[in-house]
Amino acid sequence: MKIALIGCGKQAEKHISGLRAAGVDNIVVADSNMDAAISLSEAQQLTIATVEDAITDPDVAAVDICTPTSSHVDLVKFAIENGKDWICEKPLSNTLQEAKELETLTTEKNLIGMVGFIYRFAPAFEEASRIFKGSGNSAVLGNVNSVSFRIGGRGGHRLWKHMKDERGGAINEMLVHMLDLAIWYFGEVKSVEIQELDLRRPVRNVEGLRREVDAEDYVAVKVLTESGVTVNLQADLITPAFTQFMEVQGDNGSFFGSIQKEFPNYVFLISPSGGYKPGYNQIEFVTTKLFDVQMRAFVRAIRSRNAPCRSTVADSVRVMEAMQLIKDACTAK
Ligand SMILES: NC(=O)c1ccc[n+]([C@@H]2O[C@H](COP(=O)([O-])OP(=O)(O)OC[C@H]3O[C@@H](n4cnc5c(N)ncnc54)[C@H](O)[C@@H]3O)[C@@H](O)[C@H]2O)c1
Structure with missing residues (x-):
């Protein structure tokens, strides 16, 4: 199989590597x-081509898009026009309309499409999907009363990641990952409320220079899902030591998980349930290369002609529905 990256x-x-x-x-x-x-x-001992030649190459089965967000839609469309399966880094598009169009085009041509929501492959978050199963009443934790997701880092190495017009900022770069998990666990988003939207470090070092940036670097959003769960999401580009975790409180216990091995991953229960005992149950943190798992899932989907096991285009349409609500609420703020 030949793939164009x-x-x-x-x-x-x-x-x-994946x-x-x-x-x-x-x-x-x-x-x-x-x-x-x-x-x-x-560096990688690979062949090279122009973007057009790579995507139109008749030997190429699939296209892997790792470009800035503002260029995703045009490149995915070009891949589809040329009959290629595709995987694209997150977020898929800038608008909900674009995501829906890409879904339609991919389905019409019977192609495989996948989006790089890597957190879905982290062991703690895979376990969380079994615990919550897309509803607010978990068989393990009972009725879900409180959910918080946090993700913070310094922001990317490139200027575009800090600029509004280039689709950078804490929402596109960071929050979208947590939003995707929230929808996976608790279902579609019904409404959103922006609690904080801020640019706290308007001047920062990027690409070795002092730069003025204009994209939001701090956002806190309250999300209400169709299943009735309220999810608090907080994302930023101001945290020196990358920090990510999810905590959930239910009638029967707590869940804590992270993509980072520095944090504990556990289920705490009052009454035994779902194979967990009362008290603390450690979730084993298997150090896997998440991109290897993600890319294996993509290649498996291409070979089997079945939809990828997760991070489908339909999943991204749901994410973009929620992103649209968030962006509209930000504009109104
Ligand atoms: N899944 C994750 O955890 C994760 C982490 C970081 C970034 N990302 C996403 O990955 C994507 C790429 O991020 P990155 O950090 O590699 O960015 P980057 O800026 O390091 O690299 C992007 C590359 O794309 C090239 N490029 C720009 N426009 C292009 C176009 N129209 N056609 C061809 N090449 C083009 C640039 O020259 C650059 O070399 C973004 O969508 C970002 O949001 C995902």
């Missing part, structure tokens, strides 16, 4: 910046 920046190396773990060695890389493509092709 578009966008030779930070994510590309992780995707290449593709290789999935048994795909025939990878052609392309970037609108030729220097970036040459440098990655040399």
